[in-house]
Structure formats: structure tokens, C-alpha cells
Amino acid sequence: MSKPNEGWGSRIGLILAMAGNAVGLGNFLRFPIQAVENGGGAFIIPYLVCFLLMGVPLLLIEWTTGRFSGQFGDHTTPFLMQRLDPKRAFWKYLGVFGIFANVAVAAYYCYVESWTMAYIYHSAVGTFAGMDQAQVAGFFTAYTDTYQSTTGIPFENVIFFVLCVVLNTWILSKGLAGGVEITAKIGMPLLILFGVFLAIQGVTLTAGEKGAQFDGLVGLDFLWTPQFDSLTNPSVWLAAAGQVFFTLSVGMGTVICFASYIKKRRDVALNAMTAGWLNEFVEVVLGASILIPICVGYFGIDGVVELVNSGGGFGLAFQSLPYLFQQWGDLMAIVAGIAFFGLLFFAGITSSLAMGTPWMGLLQYEFGWKRQTAAWSFGVLVLLLGLPTVLFYDKGVFGEYDYWAGTVCLFFFAMMESILFAWVFGIDRGWQEINDGAEIRLPRVYKFILKFITPALLLFVFIGNLFIPAGGDWASAINQLLAGNGWQFDASSLVGTVSNAGLKAELAAAELAGNVETVAQLQERLFYVNGARLLLLATFLFITALVYLAYRKRIRTTGAFA
Amino acid sequence: MSTSGLLMMTITMTLVTGITVYLVWRVLTAPQPNDDEE
Numbered sequence: 328m329s330k331p332n333e334g335w336g337s338r339i340g341l342i343l344a345m346a347g348n349a350v351g352l353g354n355f356l357r358f359p360i361q362a363v364e365n366g367g368g369a370f371i372i373p374y375l376v377c378f379l380l381m382g383v384p385l386l387l388i389e390w391t392t393g394r395f396s397g398q399f400g401d402h403t404t405p406f407l408m409q410r411l412d413p414k415r416a417f418w419k420y421l422g423v424f425g426i427f428a429n430v431a432v433a434a435y436y437c438y439v440e441s442w443t444m445a446y447i448y449h450s451a452v453g454t455f456a457g458m459d460q461a462q463v464a465g466f467f468t469a470y471t472d473t474y475q476s477t478t479g480i481p482f483e484n485v486i487f488f489v490l491c492v493v494l495n496t497w498i499l500s501k502g503l504a505g506g507v508e509i510t511a512k513i514g515m516p517l518l519i520l521f522g523v524f525l526a527i528q529g530v531t532l533t534a535g536e537k538g539a540q541f542d543g544l545v546g547l548d549f550l551w552t553p554q555f556d557s558l559t560n561p562s563v564w565l566a567a568a569g570q571v572f573f574t575l576s577v578g579m580g581t582v583i584c585f586a587s588y589i590k591k592r593r594d595v596a597l598n599a600m601t602a603g604w605l606n607e608f609v610e611v612v613l614g615a616s617i618l619i620p621i622c623v624g625y626f627g628i629d630g631v632v633e634l635v636n637s638g639g640g641f642g643l644a645f646q647s648l649p650y651l652f653q654q655w656g657d658l659m660a661i662v663a664g665i666a667f668f669g670l671l672f673f674a675g676i677t678s679s680l681a682m683g684t685p686w687m688g689l690l691q692y693e694f695g696w697k698r699q700t701a702a703w704s705f706g707v708l709v710l711l712l713g714l715p716t717v718l719f720y721d722k723g724v725f726g727e728y729d730y731w732a733g734t735v736c737l738f739f740f741a742m743m744e745s746i747l748f749a750w751v752f753g754i755d756r757g758w759q760e761i762n763d764g765a766e767i768r769l770p771r772v773y774k775f776i777l778k779f780i781t782p783a784l785l786l787f788v789f790i791g792n793l794f795i796p797a798g799g800d801w802a803s804a805i806n807q808l809l810a811g812n813g814w815q816f817d818a819s820s821l822v823g824t825v826s827n828a829g830l831k832a833e834l835a836a837a838e839l840a841g842n843v844e845t846v847a848q849l850q851e852r853l854f855y856v857n858g859a860r861l862l863l864l865a866t867f868l869f870i871t872a873l874v875y876l877a878y879r880k881r882i883r884t885t886g887a888f889a
Numbered sequence: 890m891s892t893s894g895l896l897m898m899t900i901t902m903t904l905v906t907g908i909t910v911y912l913v914w915r916v917l918t919a920p921q922p923n924d925d926e927e
Contacts, residue, residue: 368893369897371897552893598916605913607909
């Protein structure tokens with residue numbers, strides 16, 4: 328069986344694809360909200376500390392692991408992980424997380440990506456013209472309800488979702504150099520261009536002009552004024568670590584798979600740093616200068632806080648910005664709408680394309696499938712897994728996918744890969760691999776950080792999320808524990824989420840109040856939440872079985888893991 | 890804008906932009922690797 332011949336066309340293409348993988352919707356929608364909620368300008372301190380102690384080391388680990396294991400012809404996470412410790416076959420099952428997380432995240436991520444496609448279309452045809460704020464917010468609710476239509480086309484959200492999956496699949500079928508790399512080379516510069524245009528609009532927004540009530544600078548002040556007392560709050564550090572994690576797309580397996588196509592002795596250190604810092608530039612400089620300044624300019628700080636509480640960054644972006652753009656005049660409304668949702672679309676598609684790589688690597692390199700067939704199989708899987716998030720979006724299915732695949736799996740995978748790299752593969756070999764062909768001298772302190780600080784920090788974040796105390800109040804929870812009163816878990820903790828504590832508490836309260844309608848709604852939600860979990864579990868087991876078969880096939884062919 | 894907010898924003902954005910531009914410049918000016926060596 329001849330092996331597929333995938334590879335990167337150019338170094339800049341590789342860096343842009345890696346940066347595009349990292350730059351996603353979170354850079355524009357999640358980061359500013361996290362900053363506002365966690366101490367404003369002070370949030371940037373734990374954020375940058377976590378970036379340097381956790382983000383940079385994880386980037387180095389993933390790029391290096393990918394290049395090292397890729398030399399042996401491995402291009403999918405199970406065998407890329409096992410290559411670091413070939414004698415212990417169980418490491419391949421760690422890599423299953425790297426395929427599963429991508430497939431499951433792609434399923435709901437493509438849905439959000441399809442919203443941006445739909446909003447580009449609606450911005451271009453002037454759907455939002457003349458709508459007030461409530462109507463724009465109502466438009467979003469109507470759009471995500473499959474049984475309502477905003478254009479007269481039945482199942483509009485399903486159609487845009489299918490279109491989005493087909494587009495992703497088609498690009499993936501063109502391969503790394505011919506599809507992913509070209510998309511990144513077009514998408515990333517356009518994204519930065521749109522970002523700079525909108526950031527200038529946001530920062531220069533002046534009270535009394537274009538219907539704005541406040542200067543855009545009021546929003547920047549709101550975002551950046553530091554509240555240093557927040558630095559002693561563990562929840563702020565957890566939030567900062569979480570943001571660094573999501574923004575860099577580490578712990579997913581995509582970086583490792585992309586890096587597995589890098590040739591031997593080619594630089595990974597400078598490339599990894601460049602892609603990582605490009606992502607930081609888009610997030611900290613552009614991401615912080617668009618959403619909050621524009622929204623504060625029109626709604627004021629109280630209005631923005633209210634909108635954030637009702638729907639986070641999504642609430643601001645999809646339920647408000649089309650209305651605000653209307654205030655800039657008819658032409659500018661179209662231009663700004665296309666620029667903003669186009670920016671989100673490019674941020675999304677460069678990330679979702681990366682998510683196809685581990686699955687395609689498994690089918691192409693382990694089962695001998697052709698690239699096109701592997702790509703379309705990814706599309707079908709994403710479509711099947713994604714449809715429940717589209718059809719039952721308001722029933723909590725979307726949130727379950729995001730939590731289990733997009734949060735828990737990522738933390739677990741990153742924690743284990745850092746231990747595997749630094750402690751099993753060995754930090755001396757690892758450090759040598761990182762510096763092999765390096766075009767930048769990394770501070771030697773990173774050897775220490777890679778071995779001790781990064782795994783410890785990841786463990787802290789994982790355990791922190793496992794045991795979030797009621798209300799996120801760590802100080803009083805620890806005092807209560809020391810006083811022998813036990814530990815009250817917050818409903819958002821891993822323990823609380825597993826047991827559906829939040830939903831069950833709501834259900835109990837509704838039953839106590841005798842509110843029959845709410846009880847029925849909550850019972851229905853519980854059913855869909857558990858159904859989503861079963862579906863995710865079934866997908867995980869299916870991928871595990873495929874990995875087992877691939878491993879048996881290797882053993883049959885070569886007699887050992889080779 | 891408050892002084893502390895302005896200071897925080899200026900320092901952070903300058904730092905992040907500066908490092909990013911430096912790294913991109915390093916990549917763009919690096920010698921092209923020779924494939925024949927492999």
C-alpha cells in the first residue's frame with residue numbers, strides 16, 4: 328500500500344495555517360468578555376503569565392511531538408502519542424481524545440461558523456435595515472429556531488449548516504497544501520485587514536456621531552482599567568488559564584497533526600512562537616478593540632453588562648452588532664457587517680479545517696483511504712453529529728458538546744501530553760528535539776518550566792475545574808472545609824456537571840413551586856442533555872474501536888508497532 | 890480614559906505587537922532551507 332504524500336507547500340503557509348487554527352471565534356467573542364468579567368486590565372497579568380508558563384510550553388510540546396513522530400510516518404494523534412513511548416501500547420488511547428475532540432468540536436463549531444455565513448448574507452442583502460435592537464435580537468432567536476424562517480426559506484439554519492460542512496469538506500479534500508494552506512493564506516490577511524478596519528471604527532467612535540452615546544474609548548477604559556484585587560482570586564487565574572488554552576487550540580491534537588508534516592530538522596521553535604504570538608496579536612490588540620468599544624459606545628457599560636449576562640460574546644455579536652452597524656449609514660452597515668462576520672467566518676473556517684486533520688490522518692495513513700474519501704467521511708460524521716446541535720440548540724445539546732468535547736477533553740489531553748513529553752519521553756530528549764534545527768534560542772529556563780511548571784499548572788487548572796466551590800468563592804469554601812463542614816460544589820464544576828446538579832436544583836425548585844410547565848421543560852432538557860452525552864460517548868467508543876483495529880492492522884503487517 | 894487603563898493598554902499592546910512583528914520579521918528574513926539536503 329503506497330502512503331499518501333501530504334505536506335506543506337511553504338513555511339509561511341504552515342505558520343498561517345497554524346495561526347489560523349489558533350485564531351478562532353474566541354479571539355473576538357470570548358477574550359474581551361473574559362477580560363471584562365475578571366478584573367479588566369488586571370486580567371491581562373494572569374493571562375500573560377499563563378500564556379508564558381502554559382501556552383508557550385504546550386505549543387513547543389505539540390509542534391515538537393508532531394515533527395518527531397511524523398518522521399516515522401505517523402499522522403494521527405493515537406500513533407503520534409504512542410511514538411513517544413512505543414513500548415506502551417496504551418498511549419494510543421490517549422490519542423483517541425485528539426480525534427474525538429476534533430470531530431465533536433467541529434460538529435458544533437461548524438454550526439456557529441454557519442451563523443457567520445448567514446449573517447454575511449443578511450448583511451449584504453440588507454435584511455437588518457430598519458430593524459431596531461429588539462428586532463435584531465429576535466432575528467437571532469428566530470434564526471436558531473429550525474421551525475422559523477428569517478428569509479422564507481424553510482430550515483434556513485440547517486441549509487447554512489450543511490453548506491458550511493460541505494465547504495469545509497471540499498477544502499479538506501484538496502489536501503494540506505492545496506486546500507488548508509491556501510485558505511489560510513487568503514483568510515488570515517483578510518481577517519487582519521477586517522480586524523484593523525473595525526478596530527479603527529471602534530476606537531474612533533465619538534459620542535454624538537453616528538448615533539453613539541459614548542466614545543469608543545469609554546469601552547476601552549472599561550476593558551483595560553485594572554482591578555488589582557482580582558489577582559488574588561483563584562477563579563480569575565482559572566479563567567485566564569482557560570482562555571489561554573482555548574485561544575491557542577492546544578490540547579486538541581490539531582497542532583500535533585499539522586506539525587507531523589514538517590520535515591526532519593526543520594525549525595519548530597521559531598515557527599511555534601510566531602504562530603502563537605500572531606494569535607496573541609489578533610486577540611489582545613484586535614479582539615479587544617472591536618466588540619466592547621463599539622457596544623459600549625451605543626449601550627453604555629450597564630447595557631453591555633446586561634447583554635453579556637444574557638448571552639456572552641455571542642449575545643453582543645449576533646444580537647446587537649447588526650443593529651449598531653445600521654447607525655453608521657446604509658453603505659457602512661453593509662461594509663461593516665460583511666467585514667465583521669467575514670472576519671468571524673475566516674477565524675472559524677481556518678480552525679474547523681484543522682479539526683479534520685486527525686480524522687483524515689487516521690483513515691488515510693492507517694486504512695489506506697484516498698484523501699477525498701477521507702475528507703467526505705469527515706463531512707458526513709460532522710453532519711450527523713452536528714445536526715442534533717442544530718435541531719435542539721435551545722435544549723442544551725450545543726452546551727454539552729462544548730463542555731465535554733471542547734473543554735474537559737482538551738484539559739485532560741493537554742495535561743497527559745505534557746506528562747508524556749516531559750516525564751516519559753524525557754525532558755532531556757524533549758529539549759534536544761525542540762532545539763534541533765531551531766532558528767531562535769529559547770531561554771533555558773523553559774526546560775525547567777516544561778518539566779515542572781506546565782504539568783503542575785495544568786493539574787491545578789484541571790483540579791480547579793473539577794472542584795469549583797459554590798459561587799466560585801474559594802476562600803470561604805476552604806474555610807468551611809477546614810471547619811469540618813465539607814465542600815459545596817458549584818453546579819458549573821466538573822463534579823456538579825456530571826451529576827446535572829444545576830438542572831436538578833432548578834427542577835426541584837420548579838416542582839416545589841408547582842410550576843408544571845417549567846417542570847416539563849426542564850425534564851425535556853434533562854432528556855436531551857443525557858442524550859447528547861450518550862451520543863458523544865458512542866462516538867468516542869467508535870473512534871476507540873477504529874484505533875484498535877488500526878493498531879491490530881499494524882501489528883499484523885509488521886509484527887510490532889513500527 | 891483613566892491613566893491606569895491607558896497605561897495597561899499601551900504597555901500590553903506595544904509588547905504583544907512588538908514581539909509579534911519581531912518574530913514575523915525573523916521568519917521572513919530567515920534563509921530558505923535546501924530540500925536537496927534531505
